[in-house]
Amino acid sequence: MDENILGLVAGGITSVAMLPQLIKVLKEKDVKDLSLLMIVVLITGLSLWVWYGFMKDELPIILSNAFAVLVNIALLISYFKFRK
Template sequence: MDENVLGIIAGVFTSASMIPQLVKVLKEKNVEDLSWITLLVLITGVSLWVWYGILKDELPIILSNAFAVLVNISLLTCYLIYRK
């Protein structure tokens, strides 16, 4: 298997892992079970992966982690909107 294909497949699964949580939050408008600190740490980590991917010119790393940044920023935004 081509290593870029493997990277893309791994990135799709990793990046998509928070989508069910985002959908649940958007449906229920409830963020009580979310940890904003965890989201900040995750956003920082995947942002650094994007930077690393840019430095190494690795498109699978850049794309999958950029998508993960967007999903997690969306969750953090929901947290700020829906927190009590």
Template sequence: MNENILGIIAGILTSASMVPQLVKVLKEKNVEDLSWVMLLVLISGVSLWVWYGIMKEEWPIILSNAFSVLLNSTLLVCYFIYKK
């Protein structure tokens, strides 16, 4: 298997792992079980992966982690919108 294909599949699976959480938050408008600190740390980490991917010119790293930044940033915004 081509290593880029493997990287893209791995990136899709790991990035998509937060989609069910986002759907649940948007549906229920409940963020009690979310930690904003965890989201902030995760966003920082995947942002650094994007930067690393740019430096290495590795599109699987860039795209999957950019998607993860977008997804987790949306969760963080939802946290502050829906927190009680």
């Protein structure tokens, strides 16, 4: 298997891991069980992976982690919008 395809598939799977959580938050408008620290740390780590991907010119790393950053930023925005 081509390593770029493998990287895109692996990155795609891990990138969508937080989508069920985001969908649940958006449906229920409830974030009481979310950890703000976990979201911030995850966004920081994913952003560093994007930076690393640019440094290594690795499109699978850039794309998968950039998508994950966007999903988690949406979760962060939801956290502040729906917290009570």
